[in-house]
Amino acid sequence: MTVTQRAFVIDKPRPRVPDDTLSQNHGGVAAISFTGACLQPVDLGVSPTTFQLLCVRVVSGTSSCSVAVIYRPGSVAVSTAFYRELPDVLDCLATYAEPVSVVGDLNVRLDRLDDSSAVQLVDVLADRGLSNHVTTLTHNLGGMLDVTRDDLPTPAVDVIDIGLSDHHLLQCSVPMSRLPPVYRSVDVRQWRLLDRDAFHAALSSSLLCNSDAWSNNDADDMALLYEREVTLLLDRMVPVRTVTCCQRPSTLTTTRNVEQ
Numbered sequence: 001m002t003v004t005q006r007a008f009v010i011d012k013p014r015p016r017v018p019d020d021t022l023s024q025n026h027g028g029v030a031a032i033s034f035t036g037a038c039l040q041p042v043d044l045g046v047s048p049t050t051f052q053l054l055c056v057r058v059v060s061g062t063s064s065c066s067v068a069v070i071y072r073p074g075s076v077a078v079s080t081a082f083y084r085e086l087p088d089v090l091d092c093l094a095t096y097a098e099p100v101s102v103v104g105d106l107n108v109r110l111d112r113l114d115d116s117s118a119v120q121l122v123d124v125l126a127d128r129g130l131s132n133h134v135t136t137l138t139h140n141l142g143g144m145l146d147v148t149r150d151d152l153p154t155p156a157v158d159v160i161d162i163g164l165s166d167h168h169l170l171q172c173s174v175p176m177s178r179l180p181p182v183y184r185s186v187d188v189r190q191w192r193l194l195d196r197d198a199f200h201a202a203l204s205s206s207l208l209c210n211s212d213a214w215s216n217n218d219a220d221d222m223a224l225l226y227e228r229e230v231t232l233l234l235d236r237m238v239p240v241r242t243v244t245c246c247q248r249p250s251t252l253t254t255t256r257n258v259e260q
Helices: 082-094 116-126 196-204 219-237
Strands: 008-013 028-033 038-041 052-060 063-071 100-105 146-150 157-160 169-172 182-188 241-247 255-257
Touching: 028 038, 028 052, 028 063, 063 082, 082 100, 082 116, 196 219
Parallel strands: 063 100
Antiparallel strands: 008 028, 038 052, 052 063, 100 146, 157 169, 182 241, 241 255
């Protein structure tokens, strides 16, 4: 039986300056897949100027994941603009419920622990639950110039010198299955239904606006009075109700309220 191979290619050529010639290959970033997986381009809504960005969604059967490919030119010094634009990209990726990987060549020497750029990059990624999984040299002249990062269980990354470039090939396997959703019940108020004018009128006529009711109270009594009066008003206007929340896999503390 003959199996027809079908390839998906999504690329983003590196832009050329007006006086550039075709005598040198300037390359670009690309995502390529073969039979069994298809690629879908993803628009993150950001347009970085300090690095190239290509984001794709990889779909295979009922499983999927998102991959962001980043290239920052090594011929340009790391700038403050890079550390403004990179967090914007990572913040967009952090909202995805499916597995996310960030791969590419950032040209930041993570093997130099005293390098301020390396320290800042590690901090930026760590703040978003990402970590470096490349621990060996990835360049002919030494250093870890290529990095791969994800928010999944630690993958095994192989560094392979294929002889076609001064950079080595990074090869790893990552799971594509979504984590099972976690639900919990929480008490919420439908704040969008709150009538501000009615609340202001009710608050003006409450004990909080009657100095005779609390002029002799100490700080603790004032705090209790405030909590009691405000809670009574809110219970009448936007009562508490129990809803089901889906806990996002990317963080154990953030929930998304589902209002009926």
